[in-house]
Amino acid sequence: GAGVSQSPSNKVTEKGKDVELRCDPISGHTALYWYRQSLGQGLEFLIYFQGNSAPDKSGLPSDRFSAERTGGSVSTLTIQRTQQEDSAVYLCASRLSGLAGGPGTDTQYFGPGTRLTVL
Amino acid sequence: EDQVTQSPEALRLQEGESSSLNCSYTVSGLRGLFWYRQDPGKGPEFLFTLYSAGEEKEKERLKATLTKKESFLHITAPKPEDSATYLCAVRYYGNNRLAFGKGNQVVVIP
Numbered sequence: 020g021a022g023v024s025q026s027p028s029n030k031v032t033e034k035g036k037d038v039e040l041r042c043d044p045i046s047g048h049t050a051l052y053w054y055r056q057s058l059g060q061g062l063e064f065l066i067y068f069q070g071n072s073a074p075d076k077s078g079l080p081s082d083r084f085s086a087e088r089t090g091g092s093v094s095t096l097t098i099q100r101t102q103q104e105d106s107a108v109y110l111c112a113s114r115l116s117g118l119a120g121g122p123g124t125d126t127q128y129f130g131p132g133t134r135l136t137v138l
Numbered sequence: 139e140d141q142v143t144q145s146p147e148a149l150r151l152q153e154g155e156s157s158s159l160n161c162s163y164t165v166s167g168l169r170g171l172f173w174y175r176q177d178p179g180k181g182p183e184f185l186f187t188l189y190s191a192g193e194e195k196e197k198e199r200l201k202a203t204l205t206k207k208e209s210f211l212h213i214t215a216p217k218p219e220d221s222a223t224y225l226c227a228v229r230y231y232g233n234n235r236l237a238f239g240k241g242n243q244v245v246v247i248p
């Protein structure tokens with residue numbers, strides 16, 4: 020079946036502009052994550068959505084970052100007034116979140132990422 | 139604070155030269171430890187999940203093992219196509235996110 024898809028694959032923008040990054044999770048996966056991967060750094064957690072629950076926004080680095088998930092499926096990560104330090108690869112992952120501890124419910128599957136370059 | 143440390147950062151191997159990658163983690167409250175493979179320009183690809191000390195998982199030339207404080211990814215008789223960055227990630231109880239190490243960059247020379 021189809022995996023996690025992300026668009027665009029590459030985005031170049033000018034400092035101060037807003038950008039929107041899109042993620043389509045695996046069908047049926049109720050948990051969705053955004054991570055950021057900067058050069059030489061490990062993946063950094065940004066935000067987590069689970070079903071209709073309030074998202075865990077604790078990883079967002081500033082109030083310029085926001086995300087939403089519509090209809091429990093597609094998610095959009097928005098970065099307002101982009102800065103050069105926002106340049107990174109933004110990765111989305113989804114997880115089949117069933118009964119606690121159920122088989123296959125722990126694994127996060129990642130999309131190909133969006134490479135964001137802020138000039 | 140969650141801490142996951144991978145070593146060595148980079149490793150060059152001759153084809154057929156077996157080696158091991160290390161991932162150490164904060165000890166308490168481990169729910170699961172995950173290994174991913176990442177090729178340049180791509181997202182991480184899931185390899186293994188380990189849950190308890192003594193557990194082992196294998197896939198082709200890769201074997202992952204887990205102790206109470208670290209995990210090893212053994213690469214047996216590697217081939218050039220095993221060249222990649224291998225990422226270790228940990229999920230702790232009470233936390234839905236994964237904490238990632240910085241990765242082990244492996245290059246296998248023909």
